[in-house]
Amino acid sequence: MAAEMAVVKPISKFSYATPKFTTPRMFSYSKFSTIRMSATSNPSSTNPSKKATKTEIKETLLTPRFYTTDFDEMEALFNTEINKNINNDEFEAMLQEFQTDYNKTHFVRNKEFKEAADKLDGPLRQIFVEFLERSCTAEFSGFLLYKELGRRLKKTNPIVAEMFSLMSRDEARHAGFLNKSLSDFNLALDLGFLTKARKYTFFKPKFILYATYLSEKIGYWRYITIYRHLKTNPEYQCYPIFKFFENWCQDENRHGDFISAMMKAHPTFLNDWKAKLWSRFFCLSVYVTMYLNDCQRTSFYEGIGLNTKEFDMHVIIETNRTAARLFPAVLDVANPKFQQRLDKMVEINEKIAAVSESDDIPVVKNLKKIPLIASLVSELVATYLMPPVESGSVNLAEFEPRLVY
Numbered sequence: 001m002a003a004e005m006a007v008v009k010p011i012s013k014f015s016y017a018t019p020k021f022t023t024p025r026m027f028s029y030s031k032f033s034t035i036r037m038s039a040t041s042n043p044s045s046t047n048p049s050k051k052a053t054k055t056e057i058k059e060t061l062l063t064p065r066f067y068t069t070d071f072d073e074m075e076a077l078f079n080t081e082i083n084k085n086i087n088n089d090e091f092e093a094m095l096q097e098f099q100t101d102y103n104k105t106h107f108v109r110n111k112e113f114k115e116a117a118d119k120l121d122g123p124l125r126q127i128f129v130e131f132l133e134r135s136c137t138a139e140f141s142g143f144l145l146y147k148e149l150g151r152r153l154k155k156t157n158p159i160v161a162e163m164f165s166l167m168s169r170d171e172a173r174h175a176g177f178l179n180k181s182l183s184d185f186n187l188a189l190d191l192g193f194l195t196k197a198r199k200y201t202f203f204k205p206k207f208i209l210y211a212t213y214l215s216e217k218i219g220y221w222r223y224i225t226i227y228r229h230l231k232t233n234p235e236y237q238c239y240p241i242f243k244f245f246e247n248w249c250q251d252e253n254r255h256g257d258f259i260s261a262m263m264k265a266h267p268t269f270l271n272d273w274k275a276k277l278w279s280r281f282f283c284l285s286v287y288v289t290m291y292l293n294d295c296q297r298t299s300f301y302e303g304i305g306l307n308t309k310e311f312d313m314h315v316i317i318e319t320n321r322t323a324a325r326l327f328p329a330v331l332d333v334a335n336p337k338f339q340q341r342l343d344k345m346v347e348i349n350e351k352i353a354a355v356s357e358s359d360d361i362p363v364v365k366n367l368k369k370i371p372l373i374a375s376l377v378s379e380l381v382a383t384y385l386m387p388p389v390e391s392g393s394v395n396l397a398e399f400e401p402r403l404v405y
């Protein structure tokens with residue numbers, strides 16, 4: 001998993017229970033400052049070797065979330081005796097590709113990392129650390145979810161279970177690589193703490209599939225777009241992690257293809273009016289979350305030579321095009337009104353952030369936020385109700401794993 005989805009939640013049930021996960025050894029660091037959630041290095045520091053300080057947790061509506069689901073229902077969904085649409089031969093072909101493990105030796109660091117980190121200074125250094133933290137949290141979130149799915153589906157469907165386990169392997173690798181990068185800034189995310197302390201957002205299995213499919217595909221498009229941009233404009237290559245994105249994004253693409261195959265094994269997730277409504281809902285949620293998040297961090301994208309809004313629209317258009325091959329309906333993102341509405345949401349979100357950061361007492365802040373949240377919701381609803389694009393091609397025999405680029 002590489003992207004985040006937070007703005008809108010279809011389920012009101014939240015699980016506060018913390019599933020038991022083992023924290024892999026690869027995530028344990030002792031010689032650096034550890035981050036509980038969103039600590040950053042001192043932005044004004046000109047001495048890269050100076051130890052960073054811990055800061056407070058910054059949880060917002062747009063913070064990457066951890067997900068949990070109804071694992072019993074998920075087991076039933078992938079029980080081949082209950083669901084005759086499940087074609088394990090197709091899953092087995094995909095499994096072989098996962099087992100090949102194309103990126104086994106890809107994530108190897110070199111001395112360029114530390115040297116580049118030491119050169120990053122001022123606000124860009126701070127925003128860079130935040131990028132690493134958020135990306136690491138999003139990847140780690142995928143690791144936790146897939147690992148648990150791999151464990152829980154073992155008895156019902158060992159092939160699907162193995163695929164989830166191999167996806168969790170990939171996500172652990174991605175999260176570990178990002179956390180190692182944080183060590184270049186003398187920081188490390190405390191992933192063991194995150195596993196235990198963070199709230200888990202509950203999604204029914206069907207919705208986990210919609211959300212993870214889009215997260216994987218949007219992650220693919222984000223990584224490949226940044227990679228291609230920096231290949232063409234190497235003067236913005238300020239930190240070597242981006243050079244790894246080309247192979248990295250293929251992991252996300254394969255993950256998305258597997259989730260796509262899982263959804264096709266349940267045609268009712270894709271072929272009726274409810275599926276159309278849910279598809280549009282999840283597209284909206286994922287796109288808006290990314291747009292609002294990225295517009296809050298334009299200095300990061302500008303720092304690597306991108307125009308934030310152009311970058312996001314490119315990613316949204318490509319992800320939407322990819323999703324249109326699976327989902328029965330998608331948003332009309334080419335309609336100029338779509339971006340206009342996104343921009344309006346950015347404005348409202350900035351006002352909400354300004355209220356949050358004001359010196360008002362909490363009650364006053366909440367009162368001031370009410371009309372702003374109401375107008376944000378009204379923009380969301382208006383965007384959701386824009387005429388959609390009919391799409392999709394639910395052909396159970398059609399899919400096969402493939403590379404996009």
Ligand SMILES: [Fe+2]
Binds near residue numbers: 001002139170171252
């Ligand atoms: Fe990933």
Ligand SMILES: [Fe+2]
Binds near residue numbers: 002251252
């Ligand atoms: Fe992934």
